[in-house]
Amino acid sequence: xxxxxVPSKGxxxxxxxxxxxxxxxxxxxxxxxxxxxxxxxxAENVALVLLSAGEIPRELMAGRIHLGVTGTDLIREKLxxxxxxxxELAPMGFGHADLILAVPACWSDCETLxxxxxxxxxxxxxxxxxxxxxxxxxxxxxxxxxxxxVADYQLVDSQGAxxxxxxxxTAEAIADITSSGxxxxxxxxxxxxxxPILRSQATLLRSLSAGxxxxxxxxxxxxxx
Amino acid sequence: xxxxxxxxxxQQILAAFRAAGAEExxxxxxxxxxxxxxxxxxxxxxxxxxTQDPIRGEMMLRPDxxxxxxxxxxxxxxxPARYCYLGEVFRKQDHGETRPEHPRDNEYxxxxxxxxxxxxxxxxxxxxxxxxxxxxxxxxxTMGDMDLLMDAVRAxxxxxxxxxxxxxxxxxxxxxxxxxxxxAAPAEMRRFPESAxxxxxxxxxxxxQARIARxxxxxxxxxxxxxxxxxxxxLFAIGAPAPEALRQxxxxxxxxxxxxxxxxxxxxxxxxxxxRGIDVGAVHFDASHGRHTMEYYDGMTFSFAAAGREDWPPxxxxxxxxxxxxxxxxxxxxxxxxxxxxxxxxxxxxxxxLA
Numbered sequence: 001x002x003x004x005x006v007p008s009k010g011x012x013x014x015x016x017x018x019x020x021x022x023x024x025x026x027x028x029x030x031x032x033x034x035x036x037x038x039x040x041x042x043a044e045n046v047a048l049v050l051l052s053a054g055e056i057p058r059e060l061m062a063g064r065i066h067l068g069v070t071g072t073d074l075i076r077e078k079l080x081x082x083x084x085x086x087x088e089l090a091p092m093g094f095g096h097a098d099l100i101l102a103v104p105a106c107w108s109d110c111e112t113l114x115x116x117x118x119x120x121x122x123x124x125x126x127x128x129x130x131x132x133x134x135x136x137x138x139x140x141x142x143x144x145x146x147x148x149x150v151a152d153y154q155l156v157d158s159q160g161a162x163x164x165x166x167x168x169x170t171a172e173a174i175a176d177i178t179s180s181g182x183x184x185x186x187x188x189x190x191x192x193x194x195x196p197i198l199r200s201q202a203t204l205l206r207s208l209s210a211g212x213x214x215x216x217x218x219x220x221x222x223x224x225x
Numbered sequence: 226x227x228x229x230x231x232x233x234x235x236q237q238i239l240a241a242f243r244a245a246g247a248e249e250x251x252x253x254x255x256x257x258x259x260x261x262x263x264x265x266x267x268x269x270x271x272x273x274x275x276t277q278d279p280i281r282g283e284m285m286l287r288p289d290x291x292x293x294x295x296x297x298x299x300x301x302x303x304x305p306a307r308y309c310y311l312g313e314v315f316r317k318q319d320h321g322e323t324r325p326e327h328p329r330d331n332e333y334x335x336x337x338x339x340x341x342x343x344x345x346x347x348x349x350x351x352x353x354x355x356x357x358x359x360x361x362x363x364x365x366x367t368m369g370d371m372d373l374l375m376d377a378v379r380a381x382x383x384x385x386x387x388x389x390x391x392x393x394x395x396x397x398x399x400x401x402x403x404x405x406x407x408x409a410a411p412a413e414m415r416r417f418p419e420s421a422x423x424x425x426x427x428x429x430x431x432x433x434q435a436r437i438a439r440x441x442x443x444x445x446x447x448x449x450x451x452x453x454x455x456x457x458x459x460l461f462a463i464g465a466p467a468p469e470a471l472r473q474x475x476x477x478x479x480x481x482x483x484x485x486x487x488x489x490x491x492x493x494x495x496x497x498x499x500x501r502g503i504d505v506g507a508v509h510f511d512a513s514h515g516r517h518t519m520e521y522y523d524g525m526t527f528s529f530a531a532a533g534r535e536d537w538p539p540x541x542x543x544x545x546x547x548x549x550x551x552x553x554x555x556x557x558x559x560x561x562x563x564x565x566x567x568x569x570x571x572x573x574x575x576x577x578x579l580a
Binding site: 082083084114126130150167172187 | 271390419
């Protein structure tokens with residue numbers, strides 16, 4: 001039996017169900033809205049497991065599910081050496097979001113990452129501590145800033161309402177996922193740099209440790225992959 | 226079983242350090258994260274194990290010995306002082322996208338020696354000590370000198386702000402190269418469109434205005450003449466057996482007179498090494514060596530690497546870190562030049578030991 005992990009809530013779950021339906025596999029919740037078991041029609045020997053999107057990377061790595069749907073951002077943030085644990089089978093064309101670096105919109109002298117690097121250096125000299133970037137994507141942001149040779153900053157953890165940290169004076173900048181940029185604007189922040197840190201979208205992934213390779217391949221073929 | 230053998234090799238190295246006059250010290254394994262983060266920056270968080278203590282706050286498992294040894298010396302050390310130590314350091318290995326076939330150890334031994342002294346022969350003393358201990362392994366010795374590079378940058382005909390920016394980023398080669406290219410081109414007058422957004426965050430409008438004023442002043446700067454860029458690039462590219470490198474540096478000092486003092490120092494250092502029986506012709510001098518090492522080295526840097534083991538870190542490395550010692554001595558109002566280095570007994574073991 002192949003175990004397929006899909007986000008258990010909201011729009012992401014519905015879009016997932018649509019994506020599979022368009023390929024002839026009907027997924028649905030079994031029973032009530034509150035039950036996290038699922039039904040699969042149109043494919044043999046496939047079980048649906050509804051999971052929090054954030055847990056899907058871990059479950060894939062552990063091999064407890066054969067296939068899973070989650071964002072590229074979560075895979076890359078949560079699984080060190082991810083290429084050794086999962087294979088990307090298909091980008092699914094929804095759940096688009098960019099991981100970006102944003103600063104106060106009032107900083108009219110800050111347009112590029114080079115500006116940001118200089119401002120960080122000035123800030124540290126002026127305030128005696130490193131400029132703070134609030135984020136929950138620690139590994140991705142640190143690796144990116146390190147590759148871009150930005151110094152003089154520190155990351156502070158923010159698991160939610162990250163856009164509010166600047167006004168609350170607990171951070172000077174934020175690195176977070178955004179799709180429309182509306183929350184950023186509402187909090188008087190702007191994105192800097194031409195390219196985001198990462199472009200993310202919902203992706204169907206295969207666990208490299210879950211086994212049953214032939215059955216998984218058959219199912220992938222069934223999906224037209 | 227190899228752990229015990231590595232420990233034995235560490236003890237052997239430690240004995241050699243003690244014989245060289247060092248007092249053995251045993252710094253804590255749990256260190257306050259704040260100090261390390263402030264010195265090394267966010268990158269250390271990717272490498273060091275961070276843990277939380279309800280009373281002491283964020284703590285780190287010792288990622289290296291330099292900071293605790295310097296702190297200990299500043300708190301109660303008489304000068305000159307020589308310290309040695311042997312113990313584990315702990316490093317996370319974040320592999321990014323792909324896990325390597327042979328990941329490195331997350332905990333391994335370091336045997337180290339640190340010298341706090343105003344003695345002009347201190348560099349030679351430390352280098353010669355490491356050279357002597359490691360001699361049986363026939364490693365490739367490389368030396369660099371951050372002083373030379375920083376003196377050359379200070380000699381550039383640039384505004385103080387431009388010089389300071391270059392010096393700040395000397396350890397970040399691409400950022401440094403971009404800055405240098407920008408300073409060599411005609412400055413562009415940038416526009417700073419007033420934002421309609423309300424002010425938010427801790428950075429003040431005055432701080433922004435100060436930077437804008439600096440950028441406006443900078444736009445009036447004359448470009449750095451190309452021969453200076455070219456001289457700097459030539460200096461950074463020098464890599465040769467030490468006596469030959471010294472000749473090239475001497476020639477370059479005719480064009481960059483401000484490095485003459487640093488070249489003299491290097492010459493004295495090499496003479497002191499020869500006097501200690503080292504064949505300096507077998508020491509490779511790489512002018513940019515220190516740019517790829519830890520940011521805190523600001524004078525001589527050195528490393529000893531095993532031939533044919535390019536995927537290994539150096540078996541031993543070290544250098545001078547006067548600025549770091551000064552920062553850590555601030556609270557006590559103390560400052561003392563410092564130079565030191567570490568050997569990895571685990572790699573010495575892999576190479577068959579010192580016997």
